[in-house]
Amino acid sequence: MTLGRLSWFRSARAAALVAALLFVIAVVAAGLRLQQEQTLQFDAYRSGSWMVANAEIELLRLEGTIRGVQARANSETIDHLWLQFDIFWSRIPLVLESDEAKGVRKLDGVVDTFQRIRDRLPDWEVAIDRAISSGNYFELDAVADELDAFRDPVHGFVTRTLLQDETVYRREVMISRMRDLMIAFGILVAAGGLLVTILICQLRHTERLNRQITAAEQQAVAAQTRLAEVIDSVDAGITYVNAQGTIEVANDGFRRLYPELAMLIRSGMPLRELKACAVNMGLYDDGGDPQGWINERMRRHQDATEPFEQRLRDGRVMLIRERKTADGGVVTVRTDISDVRRQARSMEERLQAIEAASDGIAITSSNGHYIYVSPAYARIHGVDHPGDMLGRRWSDCFPPEENRRFAGEPMRTLKETGLWQGEAMGLRCDGSLIPLDISVRRVSSGGYVAAVRDLTAQRRQQAEQEVLKEQFVRAQKMEAIGRLAGGVAHDFNNILGAILGFATMLAEDLPQSSMERGFAEQILRAGERGKDLVQQILAFARTETAQREPVDIRRLAQDTADMLRASMPVTTRIRVSAPASPVITPGNATQLSQVLVNLCVNASDAMERQAGTLEIAVSTADGLGREGWDPQEGDEAAAGVMRLREGPEEGQIRVRLGRLSPLRTYACLSVRDSGTGISRAVAERMFDPFYTTKDHGKGTGLGLAAVQGIVMAHGGGLAVDSQVGKGAEFRIYLPLAGAETGAARGREAREGDVSGAGHLLVVDDDEAVGTQMALRLERLGYEVLLCIEPADAIEALQDSPDVFDAMLTDFAMPSMDGIELARQSRLLRPDLPIVVCTGNADAIGADRLAGAGVELFHKPVDFPALSRLLDRLTGDARGEARKAS
């Protein structure tokens, strides 16, 4: 098509050029020809022809006048001759010179002939004059003959010029015609030139158009090729199905997506046929109804409205978008979205993981506003709904001082490395602060992703670990001291037992007023003090297995106060306040009394013999959260280690020890003084053993250590509130035991009237202790067999197993300890009640004790208590024996 138009155009252009050339040549030729014609016409113009004719007439007339003179010579004819001669003369120069005769002069012979006439005129004048003056008129013949000789040539000129007379006399017409011709020619030239110019312009325009069209066609072809390449290069499968339902275009993407159909598909193939092939090949999950599937698919194709997803048998998922074209066809774009689906699922899972994470995760835009906040992040900042935080600035979630810090090194690091990790205090929505571990990473969008961890629990755990560590160190120290002191105290206890035992017997046996009896009583008192000291040591060394009885704290306080009033300086006033009803706690009365005495002695010392009041108060209290144990302190105190806090006022300290249950009710024993108070430095160490502020020799440094040990062993708590210069208050919390109230009362009723009966087997490797014990028991009414060696005891049991009602044995013995003895004794006499006495119950392993089935009893021995225990044991045994019999 293009080539045809080009060749046509080329031939048209050549024809136009040839025409233009011909036109120019014709115009030039015609112009030249016209000019020649004009010249010719002007040249042929014989304006002077009548002059020649006139000259001929005058010549004839001159001849006539000559003949007239010859015929009759008179003045008239002669005058006429001369006039005629002059007239003839006047005609000659006109022919030869005048402008009008220019044309006629061009006739051959005119100039020559007339020049000869002019040359002859003077001669003729002379000849005429001579003939007339001589009267010989025949001489005129010569002139006449000469004139006659010119007649024919002149007449010839006239004849020749007559042919052009018509033209000669219509010169204007001729010029006018020529002018018209020239104008017409000019118009023709102009019109022709215009036409040729228009034609050439048109041709050039056409040529330009042609070039543009050609270029456009080439571009269109190139664009079509490119488009085809583009369509082929996309991953999506693209088909175009025309209005008749046949496939016109299927790109390479389609063939890649459906390799099974690649060989099959061809332009002009009906879509339905292709679908049928695909279904037959099993490409789609047609649900067992291939025809129905095809119909449904064709219906969708014709509707071409909503994009839809299509699942292939091989598991791939295609997104199919169909759109109607203007000509009624349908363009279908198939995209393999299997990966997208998988990624979406994966993304969903990741998001769920992020949402479920305990660490808070947030994403901010480049200008610092939250665009995503995980539930944990919101929770950490005290916000219920993550959505409430969206759009807020991240800096709002931190206190101003942290924001100032962030502006420095963290922001710099973040800018340089794209990552920052560190700890900071976050701001919760309620205004409280929260320790956070933060990791921020810059993301490609210019925003940031932050992962935040709440460090509260970690911090607490660290604190607890610190406490545990401290506790461990302290426990080790205490254990070492306890072990040492316990060992010493045990031996010392045995010595004291002997001293006190024999001193008691002396005091009982010696006469009432004798000096010796006084000495014995002195020994007894010293021994009691020694016993107290041993008790202190053992208490501090955690005598957990000390005997427990229901103790009325009211009475304890009253008794101790009465005792102390005697020994306290007179300046110290002791006041006791207690509720009306008993406050009973299961415990060791001796130990608890010791606690109170220790506290009161300290209080008294703190008042440094100045006037002051020592208040002892007994009350009941709910433990945690009521009497100074706030939740946090409670938690910390739970570790069993002293917690010390200062404030709120200058010099004020608060100390908490032990774990109290918020569910239990406690007996509270308070000792308050108005003394110097406790400085922080002292408070830190006051429970350490052997630490004392008192003068050398006055304090053992064991008082508060023992208090702590006893209170802790009773499962209680200890609180100290003090302010320097204003005194101190020690409060002891002990678990209340309402159920034991009756027993306590029973015990009280039987006090003071103790007696026993039955056979006892007493074993102690220390002879003095054993003898003393045997004597005391005999005094109480028992029959006693004392064995120094455990083996003797075994022997005695073998000899007469049923004689003994109970066995009483020391624990620590070189050859065999009390538990082993008990075990062997049980082999001989399974139902024998056995009491193991020891000064250091801790030395016995709990497991051994549990399996032994023995009763423990503490040294130094409280004989009335021992008697009561023995009564119970033997009574039970007797009861059982009765049942057995």
Added chain:
Amino acid sequence: MFRMIARALALLVLGVGTAAAAELAAPAGRPLLTVSGEIGVTNGEGGARFDRAMLEAMPQATVQTETPWTEGKVSFTGVLLADVLDAVKAGGTGTLAAIALNDYKVELPASDARAHRVLVAMAMNGKPMSVREKGPLWIIYPLSDESALQTQETYSKMIWQLARIEVR
């Protein structure tokens, strides 16, 4: 018809005028120009004859022009035709027949004498013209002054060797 009657009446009147024509002095020398026909003044039988002296006595006029028969611009001197016609009290229907020495005759409208400075020339470049030089009298139209006159018709009216004028 009316126009013919009017013309006849006019001729009648002129005829009366001729009878009462004033006298013109007879020429002393050989007459150069004879005016005849419908004129009011005569000085002899057949019309009014003018010799050179009489013509030279009339107001002289000069026309400078080129002609097809002379070379370059030529100065012609003579009497205006209008003055000649006035001198003879010319009447008639306005046609003048100019006749040369050889009896060559052309007709020219009398109105030309009024419309143009038509000269009856006696001298060319100051010199009297002989018969051999197309003299003694030559009717000259001012061709160079009025280009409209440069036509063959005007050229034919420029008669030389003028001898007589008949006023008709």
